[in-house]
Amino acid sequence: MLVIITEDDPQGGVDHIDAHRSVLMMAGPYVKKGYVSHTHANFGSILKTIYNILNVPYVNQFDVTASLLQDFFTPLPDYTSYTMELHDSRIFDAEKAMKKYNRTIDWRKIEQGQPIDNEDVEREVHYKK
Numbered sequence: 001m002l003v004i005i006t007e008d009d010p011q012g013g014v015d016h017i018d019a020h021r022s023v024l025m026m027a028g029p030y031v032k033k034g035y036v037s038h039t040h041a042n043f044g045s046i047l048k049t050i051y052n053i054l055n056v057p058y059v060n061q062f063d064v065t066a067s068l069l070q071d072f073f074t075p076l077p078d079y080t081s082y083t084m085e086l087h088d089s090r091i092f093d094a095e096k097a098m099k100k101y102n103r104t105i106d107w108r109k110i111e112q113g114q115p116i117d118n119e120d121v122e123r124e125v126h127y128k129k
Helices: 043-054 061-065 094-099 107-112 119-128
Strands: 003-006 024-027
Antiparallel strands (some): 003 024
8 A cells, every 4th residue: 555645735835945845655565764855846746656556657748857756765664553643733633624624634533543354253254134
């Protein structure tokens, strides 16, 4: 599994170094943990990386010429789980963001995480249906 996180439009939310930069994060067993890439990339780089992983041919010259984000990856998988770090409310207040929806966030449930699949339990649940 590979999870790619980026923004579709920064909406004028420029950072302190360069207004052309955007967030790009990747997570998965073959992604280097805690790694910061210095490869110049754009949205085409994300597509090119996905095409390479799926062994799909490039669509156009932008895909061909885009940077390949291979420095994010390692040949040996790391299956240790990620630990959630709570946000810094001085930078982003998630509770305040949810107020307009009249909802709150159940942090205890999020910290607990998803239960790990137990194959025997999954079979039992599946065949009871």
